[in-house]
Amino acid sequence: MTPLSENSPAVEVVDLRRSYGDYEAVRGISFSIARGELFALLGTNGAGKTTTLEVLEGYHPPTSGRVRVLGLDPFTAGPQVRRRTGTMLQEGGFFKELTVKETVDCWRAFTSGARPTAEVLARVALEPKAGTRVSQLSGGERRRLDLALAVLNDPELLFLDEPTTGMDPEARRSTWHLVEELRAAGTTVVLTTHYLEEAQQLADRVAIMDRGTIAAAGTVAEVLSGRGDLISLPLPPGRELAALPELLGAAPSLTGGRAVYRVPRSAPALAALHAWAADRGVELDGLEVRTGSLEDVFLDLAAASPAAVSSTAVSSPVPLGASR
Numbered sequence: 481m482t483p484l485s486e487n488s489p490a491v492e493v494v495d496l497r498r499s500y501g502d503y504e505a506v507r508g509i510s511f512s513i514a515r516g517e518l519f520a521l522l523g524t525n526g527a528g529k530t531t532t533l534e535v536l537e538g539y540h541p542p543t544s545g546r547v548r549v550l551g552l553d554p555f556t557a558g559p560q561v562r563r564r565t566g567t568m569l570q571e572g573g574f575f576k577e578l579t580v581k582e583t584v585d586c587w588r589a590f591t592s593g594a595r596p597t598a599e600v601l602a603r604v605a606l607e608p609k610a611g612t613r614v615s616q617l618s619g620g621e622r623r624r625l626d627l628a629l630a631v632l633n634d635p636e637l638l639f640l641d642e643p644t645t646g647m648d649p650e651a652r653r654s655t656w657h658l659v660e661e662l663r664a665a666g667t668t669v670v671l672t673t674h675y676l677e678e679a680q681q682l683a684d685r686v687a688i689m690d691r692g693t694i695a696a697a698g699t700v701a702e703v704l705s706g707r708g709d710l711i712s713l714p715l716p717p718g719r720e721l722a723a724l725p726e727l728l729g730a731a732p733s734l735t736g737g738r739a740v741y742r743v744p745r746s747a748p749a750l751a752a753l754h755a756w757a758a759d760r761g762v763e764l765d766g767l768e769v770r771t772g773s774l775e776d777v778f779l780d781l782a783a784a785s786p787a788a789v790s791s792t793a794v795s796s797p798v799p800l801g802a803s804r
């Protein structure tokens with residue numbers, strides 16, 4: 481067993497490739513995750529996130545490239561890695577006839593160092609459902625049970641594959657709170673999500689996958705840097721507003737009933753816009769300004785590869801596509 485020094489990364493991926501038959505789902509990606517970091521793997525549908533996660537979790541070997549988790553090869557050293565990691569899969573494999581409490585008791589029986597059942601249920605606010613059969617839980621409650629089981633023994637490294645899918649906004653926020661607490665206690669977290677607000681809220685760093693490669697990576701600020709701000713007005717524009725592309729130095733994209741202009745910085749663009757409007761007595765009704773978001777990065781990826789992204793990306797939190 482290779483020891484993990486304090487400074488070695490919790491996860492190291494070098495030129496990972498993974499094929500299913502002739503189809504290469506992951507095409508040579510590299511990244512590393514420091515201990516205690518929360519890293520979000522984002523991407524379009526079918527981009528290769530789950531495949532990457534499954535290689536990290538030791539379910540598949542890489543087709544080529546090198547992967548280390550807590551200093552170990554997760555495929556050949558599966559049991560050692562699994563003792564120190566927690567995993568919340570997209571689909572939990574529950575016995576549906578057991579109650580919530582029986583499910584936790586059952587998992588505790590074969591997990592060393594597991595927390596007491598009452599504490600586990602309290603962590604995810606499922607105490608009132610302790611006696612309910614798993615088959616009668618809502619989708620969001622089942623995800624909370626999944627999460628409780630993933631953190632049963634306070635893992636050093638936690639894999640969360642779309643943890644809040646199906647949760648209502650309150651449950652989502654309390655899950656974020658729990659994930660933040662775990663991270664504050666030093667847990668490294670690898671998260672995949674289609675909710676971009678979730679990544680913006682939680683992640684120290686993100687990598688955005690598209691068709692098996694990493695299209696952008698860094699802190700959210702780094703990924704957004706240089707992308708500019710967005711100024712938008714409702715459509716149809718008044719006749720005078722036809723001059724705006726020249727004034728703002730950008731042609732608009734037409735989306736959601738609005739003309740959206742991307743400018744390098746909003747402050748000088750707005751000053752020029754208001755001066756221009758005051759000179760001509762033009763009203764700028766419905767003017768909105770916002771900084772760029774991860775959603776914009778996705779919309780750009782969608783424009784480059786329309787088939788890869790669902791068309792539902794409108795407002796946050798936004799599921800950019802359904803789970804497999």
Ligand SMILES: Nc1ncnc2c1ncn2[C@@H]1O[C@H](COP(=O)(O)OP(=O)(O)OP(=O)(O)O)[C@@H](O)[C@H]1O
Pocket residue numbers: 500503505523524525526527528529530531532801802803804
């Ligand atoms: N067992 C498999 N056999 C063949 N192809 C597969 C298999 N699993 C995944 N794929 C294909 O590999 C590609 C990547 O799939 P993957 O599930 O890793 O993507 P993803 O980014 O997690 O997508 P989503 O966001 O839709 O869950 C997809 O085109 C998928 O159809």
